[in-house]
Amino acid sequence: MSLVDTLERPVRDLRISVTDRCNFRCVYCMPKEVFGREYRFLERRELLSFEEIERLARAFVRQGVTKIRLTGGEPLVRRDIEHLIELLAQIDGVELTLTTNGSLLPQKAQALRAAGLRRVTVSLDSLDDKVFRSMNDVDFPVRRVLEGIEAAAGAGLSPVKVNMVVKRGVNDQDALPMARHFHGSGHILRFIEYMDVGHTNGWRMDDVVPSAEILAAIDAELPLEPVDPNYAGEVARRWRYRDGGGEIGLISSVTQPFCGGCTRARLSAEGRLFTCLFAVRGHDLRALVRGGVSDPELDEAIAAIWRGRSDRYSELRTAETAALPKVEMSYIGG
Ligand SMILES: C[S@@+](CC[C@H](N)C(=O)[O-])C[C@H]1O[C@@H](n2cnc3c(N)ncnc32)[C@H](O)[C@@H]1O
Numbered sequence: 620m621s622l623v624d625t626l627e628r629p630v631r632d633l634r635i636s637v638t639d640r641c642n643f644r645c646v647y648c649m650p651k652e653v654f655g656r657e658y659r660f661l662e663r664r665e666l667l668s669f670e671e672i673e674r675l676a677r678a679f680v681r682q683g684v685t686k687i688r689l690t691g692g693e694p695l696v697r698r699d700i701e702h703l704i705e706l707l708a709q710i711d712g713v714e715l716t717l718t719t720n721g722s723l724l725p726q727k728a729q730a731l732r733a734a735g736l737r738r739v740t741v742s743l744d745s746l747d748d749k750v751f752r753s754m755n756d757v758d759f760p761v762r763r764v765l766e767g768i769e770a771a772a773g774a775g776l777s778p779v780k781v782n783m784v785v786k787r788g789v790n791d792q793d794a795l796p797m798a799r800h801f802h803g804s805g806h807i808l809r810f811i812e813y814m815d816v817g818h819t820n821g822w823r824m825d826d827v828v829p830s831a832e833i834l835a836a837i838d839a840e841l842p843l844e845p846v847d848p849n850y851a852g853e854v855a856r857r858w859r860y861r862d863g864g865g866e867i868g869l870i871s872s873v874t875q876p877f878c879g880g881c882t883r884a885r886l887s888a889e890g891r892l893f894t895c896l897f898a899v900r901g902h903d904l905r906a907l908v909r910g911g912v913s914d915p916e917l918d919e920a921i922a923a924i925w926r927g928r929s930d931r932y933s934e935l936r937t938a939e940t941a942a943l944p945k946v947e948m949s950y951i952g953g
């Protein structure tokens with residue numbers, strides 16, 4: 620019988636955070652006040668090695684995972700990431716992808732493609748240079764992320780998905796210009812509602828711009844029609860331009876939670892398994908792997924955790940739950 624959790628959800632997607640470090644300090648993710656000079660990032664020996672990641676990935680695939688996404692922190696700052704991609708690309712029946720801030724794509728896109736990566740998702744929150752520089756808080760210009768997107772597409776990592784997190788009063792005015800810019804480009808722009816991940820970003824419901832609002836604004840200028848999901852459990856609602864200019868996605872994690880169809884497991888950079896983005900505690904798989912567990916024992920340990928899974932945080936979210944302690948996004952990966 621195939622593995623399902625207490626709400627009958629199988630495990631299909633595995634997100635692997637390969638580092639908790641990042642060369643950006645996005646204000647909603649790694650605010651400088653917290654992730655400053657004094658912050659203690661994981662040490663190298665604490666991180667899962669590439670061989671340990673591969674072993675765990677294969678164990679998850681035996682439990683039903685068909686999609687693996689590398690994330691972080693910024694996955695491209697992990698040294699020799701291409702080598703990890705080579706190892707994971709050899710696993711049969713798995714779609715391998717990666718989420719990045721795009722800053723290192725101009726120099727890395729070709730090598731990533733050659734190592735076996737198929738697609739990338741690039742985060743970009745605004746085309747307005749002033750707004751973007753203040754959001755990434757390291758003065759990184761828009762132009763270089765756009766170059767990264769083109770480098771990815773040029774290397775065959777396409778279609779490139781571009782993720783924009785929308786925060787009220789910060790970059791909501793940039794949603795429509797982003798839609799205009801990527802309309803007809805072959806890239807797929809996706810709008811993400813700002814979420815109460817972690818406890819460092821001071822989230823408030825008022826900061827969230829409901830996807831419906833963005834959809835209406837774009838549709839008024841560039842008419843849209845709905846597209847069927849690619850697969851069950853797809854989190855982005857897909858829409859396409861009626862004029863053939865491509866498609867966009869809306870990820871409404873706050874206003875239309877999708878816990879019911881959530882098939883994701885997350886592995887932190889130090890090998891903790893989280894069964895929800897909003898979980899407080901992870902299960903230490905690194906201890907098992909480093910303790911000499913056999914493959915059948917590892918499989919059973921993962922299966923037991925998944926069978927007991929009952930998380931549905933986003934469906935229960937309120938202002939009170941938002942204040943509860945949670946793990947940081949940069950640690951667990953988006
Ligand atoms: C944590 S980042 C890791 C990968 C890479 N550094 C990047 O920025 O794409 C993954 C995604 O999570 C998104 N993210 C971070 N904090 C968020 C929040 N509070 N709400 C919604 N999305 C968030 C980022 O914008 C990014 O698209």
Ligand code: SF4
Nearest residue numbers: 641643645648692720
């Ligand atoms: S969203 Fe990505 S790029 Fe920005 S701070 Fe978080 S991990 Fe870094």
